Amino acid sequence: MSSDTRILGIEGTAWAASAAVFDSATDDVFIESDAYQPDSGGIHPREAAEHMHEAIPQVVERALEHARETSDGPADEPPVDAVAFSRGPGLGPCLRTVGTAARALSQSLEVPLVGVNHMVAHLEIGRHTADFDSPVCLNASGANAHLLAYRNGRYRVLGETMDTGVGNAIDKFTRHVGWSHPGGPKVEEAAKEGEYVDLPYVVKGMDFSFSGIMSAAKQRYDDGVPVEDICYSLQENVFGMLTEVAERALSLTGSDELVLGGGVGQNARLREMLVEMCDQRGAEFHAPEPRFLRDNAGMIAVLGAKMYDAGDTLALEESRVNPDFRPDQVPVTWRADEPELAAGRGAEGEQQVRGAEALVDLSPDAGRVTKRREAKTYRHPELDDRLRRERTTLEARLTSLARREGVPTPVLSDVDPREARLELEYVGECDLRESLTAERVRDVGRHLARLHNAGFVHGDPTTRNVRTSDRRTSLIDFGLGYHTDHVEDYAMDVHVFDQSLVGTADDPEPLREAVLEGYREVGDERVLERLEDVEGRGRYVEDSADDA
Ligand SMILES: C[C@@H](O)[C@H](NC(=O)OP(=O)(O)OC[C@H]1O[C@@H](n2cnc3c(N)ncnc32)[C@H](O)[C@@H]1O)C(=O)O
Numbered sequence: 001m002s003s004d005t006r007i008l009g010i011e012g013t014a015w016a017a018s019a020a021v022f023d024s025a026t027d028d029v030f031i032e033s034d035a036y037q038p039d040s041g042g043i044h045p046r047e048a049a050e051h052m053h054e055a056i057p058q059v060v061e062r063a064l065e066h067a068r069e070t071s072d073g074p075a076d077e078p079p080v081d082a083v084a085f086s087r088g089p090g091l092g093p094c095l096r097t098v099g100t101a102a103r104a105l106s107q108s109l110e111v112p113l114v115g116v117n118h119m120v121a122h123l124e125i126g127r128h129t130a131d132f133d134s135p136v137c138l139n140a141s142g143a144n145a146h147l148l149a150y151r152n153g154r155y156r157v158l159g160e161t162m163d164t165g166v167g168n169a170i171d172k173f174t175r176h177v178g179w180s181h182p183g184g185p186k187v188e189e190a191a192k193e194g195e196y197v198d199l200p201y202v203v204k205g206m207d208f209s210f211s212g213i214m215s216a217a218k219q220r221y222d223d224g225v226p227v228e229d230i231c232y233s234l235q236e237n238v239f240g241m242l243t244e245v246a247e248r249a250l251s252l253t254g255s256d257e258l259v260l261g262g263g264v265g266q267n268a269r270l271r272e273m274l275v276e277m278c279d280q281r282g283a284e285f286h287a288p289e290p291r292f293l294r295d296n297a298g299m300i301a302v303l304g305a306k307m308y309d310a311g312d313t314l315a316l317e318e319s320r321v322n323p324d325f326r327p328d329q330v331p332v333t334w335r336a337d338e339p340e341l342a343a344g345r346g347a348e349g350e351q352q353v354r355g356a357e358a359l360v361d362l363s364p365d366a367g368r369v370t371k372r373r374e375a376k377t378y379r380h381p382e383l384d385d386r387l388r389r390e391r392t393t394l395e396a397r398l399t400s401l402a403r404r405e406g407v408p409t410p411v412l413s414d415v416d417p418r419e420a421r422l423e424l425e426y427v428g429e430c431d432l433r434e435s436l437t438a439e440r441v442r443d444v445g446r447h448l449a450r451l452h453n454a455g456f457v458h459g460d461p462t463t464r465n466v467r468t469s470d471r472r473t474s475l476i477d478f479g480l481g482y483h484t485d486h487v488e489d490y491a492m493d494v495h496v497f498d499q500s501l502v503g504t505a506d507d508p509e510p511l512r513e514a515v516l517e518g519y520r521e522v523g524d525e526r527v528l529e530r531l532e533d534v535e536g537r538g539r540y541v542e543d544s545a546d547d548a
């Protein structure tokens, strides 16, 4: 970053009318915010936009005042170098109000306009304050929940919610019990008095879904289960899921840095779980201070400065807002570096591997592998026991079932569910991640189709859960698999593999094509049709007042 860049940031995607000034010379971030508080129910887009209309000019004025007071340039020069604003994702009416304000300011101050993706800003503020090089980022905000990692000029979505954002999910539960918006802090408070009750827990590779757990939580409440028990268990399961997928993303990318972003990141229990998970696997964790976690213009100004320095400004006529702006649509102009993927395990070498879930002892010479799912201390012990036992049993069963369907998998020699331990045949020479070719990926497409034709899914098909040799391509690690006859589940399975290609391959496009080719040879065309649906799903930014 150049020695002194000063940026005015404006944020107004949903509830926070906020303006900020970032000064790169001092690293100082001045933030002025005015929150919209709905009288009842969730966020009403039109009311929120009215709030923006009233509050934005005031917070901007305060920020500019600060910029003028702290500027040492000539009085007739503008106090900032550019105006950065949230272009999306967010609520359309809010975004348009803020976009209009930003354009007007850029013209009256005669400085360029910078269009910032709000989700990338949630991520970059953590990278900035942690001074990490290439972290995995967990964004846990109201309308979103996803894992991002940088690769080849973009932030790739490694995993995400298949339905609502994590904050919105929690807020819907609190609306059901009659608590005012936002619900997250109230759940956190109530959870302190709670005890664990069983609720669904749904992860699919690095994707996850909240709808099942939220309906179960509402049902429990209607059945008279104490609300503090539900709040406690909601936090344990929902944050346990986020922590698990974050660990899986670290394992897949080989990164040892994790940053947290988004308003739900203010939750102490979520942070505690992430700290513990990172400690356990020797990774570094960073969460920015709360004022940078919840929606704020500071993060917009900080990323705006990086973009401005990279010459990434917007002409007025192309500055339209985008309510569905996805983080992976943003060309990352401000990062020159292309960090190497941490070297994975080669053909020989280490005798013990730490996966996302298990410690795996390898004896290639003896042709044997021992896999033990360690206790995850960040998880509630009851939940942890249940998951490790279930997954070990499933892995044993589905590994054998798959082989009967003609899919190469390790032969199972022993299983002990209570100890969460498996003994398996050593297969392949290296992980697919290190040996990606179109032919092997096509094999995986065929293999997945065979499983689906037999009525089950792998559950976590990634480039680390495929072993390769000159002779064959084998699937391992069936612990997240399950029996199902839903086309949707099959499509998700293919989607998980597709996302892992995007996350780990240098040139994913031909490989993505090859998966589909392989699948098409053996599988049901309807699954591929549904896949397009899954990929195009508008998972972001729903109207949060939809069931208010
Ligand atoms: C697109 C943009 O408008 C959107 N912004 C957003 O969702 O606001 P954010 O400030 O990142 O997050 C708000 C959410 O954060 C939750 N929240 C706040 N404090 C919390 C806490 N202590 N525990 C759990 N959730 C909390 C609230 O309940 C609410 O759902 C987003 O980033 O997805």
Ligand SMILES: Nc1ncnc2c1ncn2[C@@H]1O[C@H](COP(=O)(O)OP(=O)(O)OP(=O)(O)O)[C@@H](O)[C@H]1O
Binding pocket: 248, 251, 252, 345, 353, 354, 355, 356, 357, 358, 359, 360, 362, 369, 371, 410, 424, 425, 426, 427, 428, 431, 464, 465, 467, 476, 477, 479
């Ligand atoms: N049967 C096997 N033969 C050869 N190598 C294996 C075998 N099982 C596991 N491995 C090696 O150990 C690594 C971790 O194993 P596995 O994926 O089963 O553990 P995990 O903790 O469930 O991992 P993750 O959840 O990160 O996918 C694999 O990526 C692979 O390199």
Ligand SMILES: [Fe+2]
Binding pocket: 118, 122, 141, 142, 262, 263, 294, 295
């Ligand atoms: Fe946000």
